[in-house]
Amino acid sequence: MITLKNVNKHYESKAGRIAALTDINLSVAPGEICGVIGKSGAGKSTLIRCVNLLERPSNGSVIVDGQDLTKLSQSELRQVRHRIGMVFQHFNLLSTRTVYQNVALPLQLLKKDKREIDQAVLSLLELTGLKDKAQAYPSQLSGGQKQRIAIARALATQPKVLLCDEMTSALDPETTTSILELIKGINQKMNLSILLITHEMHVIKSISDHVAVIDEGRIIENTDIVSLFKDPKTPVAKRFTESIMSHELPKLLSQQLKTTPVTDGHTVIRVTFKGHAAAEPVIYHLVKTYQVQINILQANLEYLHNETIGMMVATINGGQEETERALCALRDKDLSVEVLGYVATDDWVLS
């Protein structure tokens, strides 16, 4: 539905040429939610603005619904933009128009008649749950309500594509969740293709099918959401996945960590669960079969679509042989096991 092919964007400035986007290749399939994540200044805003040509790429092509937008005239481009909805971080609602009038605006621009506008606006306000606010002004609404209006407005012309630019970045966590649910629902109900950009991993995690990581104007990872969490290939991607799955050891423990085995000590391991293994009683099995003591220090499970991804940091206490056998058993279960180090029992008092 959306394809960016070899898109480059650079700005000329007095200091020389500044590259904002380099060799961007990205596509969003019909009905798919694609998330682009990056730090601020990574180029994600420029990227999403290139899709409806609010920013014209320096070269490369932008294909939306089979049409290369870079080849269109201004007025043809305006026609296409009517079929691309866009939602912004700061809502961008008109302060002098009521909620109803804001949602009606895109239809007025298309010179639709009053009855048609009325029908469309009311059903959109119903969809976004703000029918009773139709006559209110944006200043009387909360951030979440404003974003709902902005979403309703973006959908007014029944677009096939929705662009979301840091849609939830100005909202609190609870409101973010409700907005994301709304977007997910719309995606399923209308088979809308959605491209969203964000710097928040949990936004990607909750609704994206597909994720691209952007850094310094380049897409450095482009994969499905589960693979990114299972196996982030770049440090930047790793940091993003870690942002919701804390991978850092507690300070007290990391200070005591030794690189060689300690007699009668604990082995500190990190186990990453993927898929089915996460549902199995792995720990119970180890304790029962191999006679080792396991103490869980940290654990986190994330549910992504139909898959489960988990991470656990634990200490194993037992004879060297038992410990070794237990680790082998874990590896046999297709879990990735990493030995982080060893601590002496005296140093690491388990309370």
Added chain:
Amino acid sequence: MSPQMIGFLVSATWETIEMVVISCAIAVVFGLPLGVILLVTRKHHVLEGVTINRVIGMIVNAIRSIPFIILLVAITPFTQLVVGTSIGTVAAIVPLAVAAIPFFARIVESAMKEVPAGLLEASQAMGASPMQIIRYVLIPEAMPSMIRGITLTLITLVGYSAMAGAIGGGGLGDLAIRYGYQRFEISVMVATVLILIVMVQGLQLIGDGLANRLSHHEN
């Protein structure tokens, strides 16, 4: 105060209102499009046109830099051409309007410049044409500020209209100078000043009220 003098005051008040309101209306009619052009032809704006922006900007600045009392006299031939006379209330309206048009154009420009860039971006993303952006976004969103601008223009014109007495324009300023100042009739001076104060206060009150009613901003 003699009944005759009260009659003078009433007709002078009426002349002032006439001059101010008509010249302000003309200023709005010509200044609004001029202000819109000044804004939208800026670099990176919806109808970028650097040359036209510079030319109009220079003309506007040139007129605004001429002291009104000099403008009044300097454009007498133009006034003669437009209204067929260079003396009287109607003749005073021409220089008042000429001074007010660029003044109001700059007010329109700055009022519309305050419309958040995000709104322009959103309307462009919706497929709005430059004319639609002006009509549906810039003008309505800048309306409260522009109402305040009209108030400011009216009040400035009340002041300027006093100088129009110099070309026999009549009005309260003229009356105050001829009777209050030159003939030492303190009561006339006081009366005209009071009327002017009431007029300005009233304009400000109405303008603010209207602007606040139209504005739906937070705060």
